[in-house]
Amino acid sequence: MRLASTNVIRLVGIGVIAGLVLALYLSLTASTGLPGQSFRTASASFDDVGGLREGDDVRTASVRIGQVRSIRFEDGRAKVVVQLDTDQDVYRDATASVVARSALGQNFVMLNPGKSAAGQLPEGGKLDDAGVTSPVNLDQVLSVLDDPTRKATASLLFETGTGAAGHAPDLADVLNAAPELLSDLRVLARSLAAPGAELDELLRSSQTLSGRFEGRTDEVGALMKDMATTMDALGVDDGAPLENTIENAAPALETTTQALKDLRGPLEQLDSGMRTLRPGANALGQATPSLRAVLREGRPVLDKVPAVAKDATPAVSALAGAMDDARPLADRLEKTFASASGLTAVLAPYTPELIRFFERWNSANQYGDKSGHSLRITLVVRPESITGVLPIKDPLVHRNPYPAPGEADGDRATTLLGSR
Numbered sequence: 001m002r003l004a005s006t007n008v009i010r011l012v013g014i015g016v017i018a019g020l021v022l023a024l025y026l027s028l029t030a031s032t033g034l035p036g037q038s039f040r041t042a043s044a045s046f047d048d049v050g051g052l053r054e055g056d057d058v059r060t061a062s063v064r065i066g067q068v069r070s071i072r073f074e075d076g077r078a079k080v081v082v083q084l085d086t087d088q089d090v091y092r093d094a095t096a097s098v099v100a101r102s103a104l105g106q107n108f109v110m111l112n113p114g115k116s117a118a119g120q121l122p123e124g125g126k127l128d129d130a131g132v133t134s135p136v137n138l139d140q141v142l143s144v145l146d147d148p149t150r151k152a153t154a155s156l157l158f159e160t161g162t163g164a165a166g167h168a169p170d171l172a173d174v175l176n177a178a179p180e181l182l183s184d185l186r187v188l189a190r191s192l193a194a195p196g197a198e199l200d201e202l203l204r205s206s207q208t209l210s211g212r213f214e215g216r217t218d219e220v221g222a223l224m225k226d227m228a229t230t231m232d233a234l235g236v237d238d239g240a241p242l243e244n245t246i247e248n249a250a251p252a253l254e255t256t257t258q259a260l261k262d263l264r265g266p267l268e269q270l271d272s273g274m275r276t277l278r279p280g281a282n283a284l285g286q287a288t289p290s291l292r293a294v295l296r297e298g299r300p301v302l303d304k305v306p307a308v309a310k311d312a313t314p315a316v317s318a319l320a321g322a323m324d325d326a327r328p329l330a331d332r333l334e335k336t337f338a339s340a341s342g343l344t345a346v347l348a349p350y351t352p353e354l355i356r357f358f359e360r361w362n363s364a365n366q367y368g369d370k371s372g373h374s375l376r377i378t379l380v381v382r383p384e385s386i387t388g389v390l391p392i393k394d395p396l397v398h399r400n401p402y403p404a405p406g407e408a409d410g411d412r413a414t415t416l417l418g419s420r
Contacts, residue, residue, distance in 0.1 A: 095131030349405035
């Protein structure tokens with residue numbers, strides 16, 4: 001009985017040891033695939049592989065299709081042998097590049113299988129060097145920057161790390177909210193990338209705005225503290241007062257909107273009135289110096305007005321009596337003018353001819369001869385002088401006896417021999 005138990009214990013021990021050995025073997029060989037698994041290999045030479053290590057992924061379109069089997073130095077270059085799944089086709093025009101997986105130096109091989117028209121790459125075949133791209137390391141990128149920029153970048157990273165120290169819970173909260181933030185950032189990025197988005201103008205405005213805060217960090221800090229106090233005040237009683245205010249704000253906004261609409265008409269009328277008054281106001285403004293001068297210089301004259309008015313009182317009283325006596329004459333003059341309105345209406349169109357008549361009469365009497373004769377009237381006998389007396393009409397002469405206003409100067413007698 002005791003011997004049987006001992007044998008069982010030995011068998012169990014041997015089984016455990018065999019299992020541990022098998023697990024150790026699998027762990028050591030897992031990077032090259034499970035035992036008995038078939039695969040195919042290919043190689044590529046890189047000028048630099050960066051942080052690429054054996055066992056790193058080989059991917060196509062971000063899908064893992066194999067792993068790095070070995071890396072060794074040959075002919076001044078790093079020869080990388082990749083182990084691929086047997087169902088993965090690789091053609092002669094395939095390309096490969098080492099791509100950074102993270103900022104911590106983790107890399108993987110990105111393989112583009114190529115096109116079937118180029119033909120299948122044989123087992124263990126080597127990719128063309130023209131299709132192999134080495135990785136760009138962070139130190140190579142930083143080497144492009146000048147010394148002040150590298151120092152500023154180092155200072156930024158140092159200050160960022162110093163500021164983040166002790167804020168692990170805050171960073172955890174940010175990471176928890178990152179999915180929603182990234183979704184919003186995607187919408188923001190699409191909006192900024194839209195054809196009509198003026199991103200450069202936004203960046204210039206942001207730079208100008210950030211420049212306004214330079215040297216005012218204390219003021220901004222005090223403002224943020226005051227804002228925090230304000231937000232705490234708004235959050236009292238779980239924000240119930242603020243909620244009530246917002247609920248009551250909607251009717252108030254509707255009333256305000258209606259009031260503003262009602263004000264539109266008066267404001268338009270006020271605008272029209274102000275536009276109408278603008279020329280007068282401008283003229284008044286331009287005349288202000290002259291008006292000021294008149295008021296300043298007219299003061300002595302106005303001081304004398306009371307004395308003049310006092311002296312003129314008797315004359316004004318007498319003039320009032322004269323005006324009372326002249327009132328009947330005014331009535332008669334009014335009737336005379338009313339009666340003469342018909343005559344003046346007839347003579348009004350002939351006003352230029354009447355004016356020229358008196359001007360010529362004055363000119364005729366202005367100059368005289370040595371005997372003192374100023375005007376000489378000579379009788380000119382023409383056929384119409386006779387025909388005008390007799391009740392007959394000269395058939396050879398035509399004259400308008402009643403010229404219209406403005407036609408007297410141009411009116412001439414017309415005969416068979418022409419105008420005269």
